[in-house]
Amino acid sequence: MSREHGLVDSGRLLTALGIEGRVLAEAVHAAPVDAPVPACPGWSLGEVARHVGSLYRVVRRRLVEGRSPEDWQRDPEPGQSLREFLETGLAELLDELAAHDPEERADTWWPADPTYGFWRRRMLHETLLHRVDVEQAAGADPRGVPEDLALDGIDEALTLWFGQKLPMLGLTGTKAGSVGVRSGAHSWIARAGPETTEAWRCSAEEAENADDVVTAKPAQIYLWLWGRASLTSVTVRGVHDQAAQLWALLRLATR
Template identity: 90%
Template sequence: MSREHGLVDPGRLLTALGTEGHHLAEAVRAAPVEAPVPACPGWSIAEVARHVGSLYRMIRRRLAEGRNPEDWPRDPEPGQSLSAFLEAGLAELLDELAAHDPEDRADTWWPADPTYGFWRRRMLHETVIHRVDVEQAAGADSAGVPEDIALDGIDEALTLWFGQKLPMLGLTGTKAGSVGVRAGAHSWIARAGPDVTEAWRCSAEEAEAADDVVTAEPERIYLWLWGRASLTSVTVRGVHDQAAQLWALLRLATR
């Protein structure tokens, strides 16, 4: 299957991953680590930090070994802070990603993109979303999401999580229909129902012809798709049923 390119240059993805990883570590350092995370019921900021730091190490080993590792560090070393745990894992992952061309083959869970570039993109958005989680849990001002990263994150949420992960899990919608998503100069269609779950980039005209049309600034749609912004934080034109179904299905795909 051909390589599925994102909306952002791979070099930009790698640089942004480093920047966002440092922002996340700084947010954790400044936060009350026992604070609950609204978007992740049952998790505290400490759990988010352990999850991301562990994931950095797991993906680094997966890339090096060409398969899912059986074991990897999941907790800070004795005396190591959560922010230092994050920074050390990030450094290992950045070194591994930078040592390979983004088009080099790698073990991934998306058949359309079996490359190192997949993990540049995937780990960037993992980091951004959990940085937002820490900010929301701490009641801190958000550092915001750059527009190009938010647009790429919308594309990833729709084409990867909605269009790929839901079918992998065998999950479908209950009512057939389509949602047009419009942000900046980009548009997408997400179609769901008992027999189909798919999403693709499209023209503005095609998006406008969908059953429901979702519009807002890119950062807001990005966070809405990931459940980090409320159902009412975007503008929906139509009967709203399909937009609500899209949002609910993504909660299942990304949990």
């Protein structure tokens, strides 16, 4: 487990990354490359595939070199299909991640977790979300999101993207308040306003005392937080202002 102690064991994260990556590559192979991606306006299925394949390569280089590389392969080689581009990049990244203990130090953009484990988690969720994108673009039946991975993804969206990336970008909310997020046996608080942007795990009682409370099954909240599900896919109790602000701030953090 990484220092930040995500909700899923590091071995499970690595296995799931391999599975989701292969499913993504197969889905890309079976759909039109110019199909528009509903959750990513202006992007086609092919552009999503190139984006993920490029990320596999830049992260592997970052791990090997200990810093962000200035240049890396962003597109398939001549004659290489998008599926092959994804599968080759995935295989090289999996080999690099598997060769190092999750607690081993690595270059990351989260001070709380400078480890190889950070990248197991981050690249799993990157792959899983874009697998959903490709399914939506292709009009395919969704495979769904396993509950344990969805809960871990909720935790990552709130603690990493809301609580860390927004402050890194200097972005804050306009109205101070809090959102309780409850799903399964887990609860979180996300607090935003002109002065602060932070999120943490909490008790169910603490979450219930927030200004707005968001509840739903883990996969629904996970996809909602990432803009892959409609606003009506979760239940919001309260005045809704804070839940709407949370959703809007995450769109800025994750674009």
